[in-house]
Amino acid sequence: MADLGRKPGITFYLACGWLALVVLCALCAGVLPLHFTLDQIDSDHLAAGPGGAHLLGTDAMGRDLLVRLLFGSRVSLIVGSCAPLLGLVVGLLLGMPAAWCRGWSERLIMTATDVILAFPALIFLLVFTAILGPKLITITLGLGLLLSPRFIRVVRANTARFREREFILAARIGGAGEVSILLKEVLPNIMGPLLAYTLVVTGYVIVVEGGLAFLGLSVPSPAPSWGGMIAAGRDVLEEAPHVVIFPMATMFLTVLAVNLLGDRLRGRYERS
């Protein structure tokens, strides 16, 4: 336990606190005592500023910003957590055998990885969502698949380091099968750095998902998402800047918090 490194500072706890708050809001958005529903249009208050009945104001269509922000967090959180996890699973399934078996299977997997990395991500996402429809699960799947090659590379590099280690040899002499060695000996050793990488990717995915909204590829319009709110607020940027400022600040703080945690976790594994 001596390797824990520097003690977590105040920023670390602030980041944890903010993330806990966002997760809590996303979970409880349905049961919170909110005065407005998601699509309720308050035509007396179009793009109204913060204060009054609407705590954070309303958007250009007169919908309550706070409510949309709360429900919108679900999209960012689901995509931000599930897409990297999917990438991680694919990375483990293909990266560990590639590093372990070597030979033609490694060459095949790594060549495919190279091709996918060179493939314009935009085409993949556009075609993927055009075929399956711009739904939450499509976006999550598409981003997860796009991330897989990066995870495969990281998993392979981390796994390869253990190929010649003594404790692997010991397990093999003890009669353990290769699959069991990978699962019981290698996996626990590479999980730490991989989780740190996953966290770093999480922040990136939240950013990308928001960007998709600008191309009309995020969740379809009436459903709220942070990216969608920012993209829609472009039309009233001059008259009602608060419409974009709140979702922008929320997204920034969330990505910042995730990055802070990822950075700390990474620092821990790089040292050891």
Added chain:
Amino acid sequence: MVFGRAATVVWKKLLHLLLVVLAVTLLTFVMTDRLPADIAAEISGRGATAADLAEVRERLGLNRPVLIRYASWLGDVCLGRLGNSLATELPVKESLRSHLPVTLELLFLSQLFALLLALPAGIITAWRAGSRLDRLTGTFAFACASLPNYVLAMGMVMLFSLKFKLLPATGYTPLSAGLAANLKGFLLPALAIALVEWVILMRVLRTDLIATLKEDYILLARCKGVPAWRILLVHALRPSLFTFITVLGMQTASLIGGAVIIETIFALPGIGRLLVNAIFAQDYPLIQGTVLLITLAYVLINFLVDLCYGLLDPRLRKVADNG
């Protein structure tokens, strides 16, 4: 002898890159073929009968198997023909030629800004690692890295365009309308990209430079009384640029066609917009032409980065074929 081996390495790399281009364009062909939109219906307009649609498909060759169409497209490309857009019937080459300068200017300016930030910051923080300045720069960089470029873009539009009315919020002014007006339109989008991208450049430069500064020959230079700026800029910088160049190459490559959201926000007619519109219109020749350009650029930049390694460190020229 050494030269001959280097040439073999270059050929091997070119072959690999050619394979990547072939795989990517084929994959694009197969994937866009699955798009649900029907270009034939789009072209024939409303009230077209089934016979009309069939006629259009026949004329465009859309009812041939996808692999055959790919082969015929590839053959045309080898002869230097990219075909015409299905939607507008303009030559694909013409569309690429009119959109490419916008992308290139955005790319050049954004990378220039990123370099202007990352190089000095990386050098100074590596020289004074652990100092207050280093920590401050690190914190600022961390905040920058957590800002999506579209958030930055809209924030800057609010500040510089709407509040202070200094710069145009959107729109593209061609170079022919004057350099100043043209640059004004590119300033905010280029900054929005650069302010996010400089961070990773700065970080890798700082890390590598710190490692280089621990080498014996730097100690020797210090003992000889070489001034600090000379040690940093002449002795230490060059061997510390490998990761930096690699990341710079990757970022540059991803910007060709990848800056689409910034292009959308600022209404810049670049390659990214062209590609998105082509996909929405299911305009095969235009999609293929754009993807070909993007992939060629990607591959070419990677190739140039590989060549740069040899220029940066002569030792690598001999062992290049091990890697």
